[in-house]
Amino acid sequence: MSQLQVLTEDVPQMEISASTQELAALIDDHLGPLRPTSPAWQVADSPISGRGIFAVRPIAKGEQLFREHTLLVGPTAHRGRNLRTCINCYHLPAGDTDAEALCSSGCGLPVCGECVESPRHALECQLFRKWQPKDVQHIDPRALRILSVVRCFFLNESQRKLLYAMQANADRYYMREVQRAAECFEHFPHDPDMLEYFYRTVCAFNTNAFESRCQVDGQEIVARALFPLAGMLNHQCTPNAAHHFEDGETIVVCATENIAAGSEITMSYTKLLWSTLARKMFLGMTKHFMCQCPRCQDPTENGTYLSALFCREQGCKGLVIPVQTKTLQPDWRCLSCENVFPHAKMARYQDFALNTINNRINTCSVRDMIHFINELCPRFCPPSNYVLIEAKLNVIWRMTRLGAEEYAPEELAHKDRYREEILAILHKLGAGECTLKKLITEEIQ
Numbered sequence: 459m460s461q462l463q464v465l466t467e468d469v470p471q472m473e474i475s476a477s478t479q480e481l482a483a484l485i486d487d488h489l490g491p492l493r494p495t496s497p498a499w500q501v502a503d504s505p506i507s508g509r510g511i512f513a514v515r516p517i518a519k520g521e522q523l524f525r526e527h528t529l530l531v532g533p534t535a536h537r538g539r540n541l542r543t544c545i546n547c548y549h550l551p552a553g554d555t556d557a558e559a560l561c562s563s564g565c566g567l568p569v570c571g572e573c574v575e576s577p578r579h580a581l582e583c584q585l586f587r588k589w590q591p592k593d594v595q596h597i598d599p600r601a602l603r604i605l606s607v608v609r610c611f612f613l614n615e616s617q618r619k620l621l622y623a624m625q626a627n628a629d630r631y632y633m634r635e636v637q638r639a640a641e642c643f644e645h646f647p648h649d650p651d652m653l654e655y656f657y658r659t660v661c662a663f664n665t666n667a668f669e670s671r672c673q674v675d676g677q678e679i680v681a682r683a684l685f686p687l688a689g690m691l692n693h694q695c696t697p698n699a700a701h702h703f704e705d706g707e708t709i710v711v712c713a714t715e716n717i718a719a720g721s722e723i724t725m726s727y728t729k730l731l732w733s734t735l736a737r738k739m740f741l742g743m744t745k746h747f748m749c750q751c752p753r754c755q756d757p758t759e760n761g762t763y764l765s766a767l768f769c770r771e772q773g774c775k776g777l778v779i780p781v782q783t784k785t786l787q788p789d790w791r792c793l794s795c796e797n798v799f800p801h802a803k804m805a806r807y808q809d810f811a812l813n814t815i816n817n818r819i820n821t822c823s824v825r826d827m828i829h830f831i832n833e834l835c836p837r838f839c840p841p842s843n844y845v846l847i848e849a850k851l852n853v854i855w856r857m858t859r860l861g862a863e864e865y866a867p868e869e870l871a872h873k874d875r876y877r878e879e880i881l882a883i884l885h886k887l888g889a890g891e892c893t894l895k896k897l898i899t900e901e902i903q
């Protein structure tokens with residue numbers, strides 16, 4: 459059995475009760491005032507998977523397709539992230555300690571001075587106090603993470619129906635999240651219907667959630683959020699639409715290419731610049747499917763050679779690329795000497811390049827990173843390899859964030875060169891007006 463079969467098998471789907479037509483009506487309800495008066499799209503059954511969103515008229519590159527407010531949202535509460543962030547407005551509560559950030563009523567949730575009095579917090583506060591958090595001095599990431607799920611409790615009937623109309627992979631392992639949260643409270647509910655509802659919500663999150671990002675008080679806020687409409691966009695590795703976040707709770711989806719009437723509107727669930735193997739691994743592990751799009755079937759990846767490594771044959775410095783496209787363990791072939799190498803050997807080499815470059819990213823200054831990329835990387839990694847491209851992207855991000863005045867003219871010239879190189883790759887991929895392009899040309903923050 460191939461690795462990919464293992465990754466993609468055995469994840470049953472939860473039953474969806476709503477018809478496609480009912481789903482479309484629930485989406486209209488959910489969009490409320492954000493629903494465009496005559497949308498350029500409609501919800502319909504998709505040949506790619508389940509339901510999808512289709513253009514009902516020609517759509518121009520760059521056109522905004524919709525804005526959507528989240529159905530459910532809450533802190534990701536990843537360890538290592540600042541947990542002292544208000545659960546309502548994402549601002550930093552006063553003080554430096556967990557105890558100062560926590561609600562004074564003892565609900566165990568961090569909340570700022572303004573939101574503590576809000577009606578939105580009052581409901582959650584009451585519920586969490588009823589369950590009795592065991593520790594009211596410290597922010598427990600397990601209790602904080604379950605908040606996004608528990609908020610399903612406050613949905614109205616139409617919103618609940620929408621939640622049940624969303625695709626959800628039924629993996630019993632997901633129940634661990636509810637169990638971990640239950641350990642934080644004296645009286646967590648154990649009513650089976652309620653637990654089933656939480657479980658359904660966790661499954662919907664694990665299948666559809668976005669990590670919404672925004673800047674508040676100078677720190678990057680990452681929330682996990684459900685956007686039922688945006689979540690219906692199916693995946694293609696070179697999609698025709700992309701999303702960004704207006705704030706932590708609103709997503710904006712725009713066309714990145716001209717879209718013909720009747721075509722399916724798609725987005726990418728992976729990073730655009732990952733190699734085909736990296737995308738396949740990620741999609742298999744997290745989304746349980748194998749992409750069959752044209753880019754996935756072209757071993758040159760539209761001539762970008764994002765997977766390419768140097769030939770291992772003495773004296774040959776040719777590029778080696780994976781030859782089959784439907785397996786996770788392909789043979790690799792040198793484009794110069796035509797020697798074939800087993801996947802295991804090339805995978806070890808790719809891991810070496812990845813680890814060497816990522817170690818530098820985590821420890822080096824921008825100046826040293828530029829030197830490393832320009833002088834040392836060419837000895838072991840072709841310039842087209844996606845790991846090296848990601849390193850260049852990292853330099854661009856760090857330099858953009860710190861402001862141009864901190865850098866010497868030749869460093870800024872390197873940054874501009876990296877940017878041109880990445881824009882050329884995006885062009886070859888046919889990525890159009892994608893979010894990454896907007897970000898590196900600083901059209902959006």
Ligand SMILES: [Zn+2]
Pocket residue numbers: 544545546547548549569570571572573574
């Ligand atoms: Zn607040």
Ligand SMILES: [Zn+2]
Pocket residue numbers: 561562563564565566567569579582583584
């Ligand atoms: Zn409270």
Ligand SMILES: [Zn+2]
Pocket residue numbers: 694695696749750751752753754
């Ligand atoms: Zn693909």
Ligand SMILES: [Zn+2]
Pocket residue numbers: 769770771774775776777792793794795796797
């Ligand atoms: Zn060779």
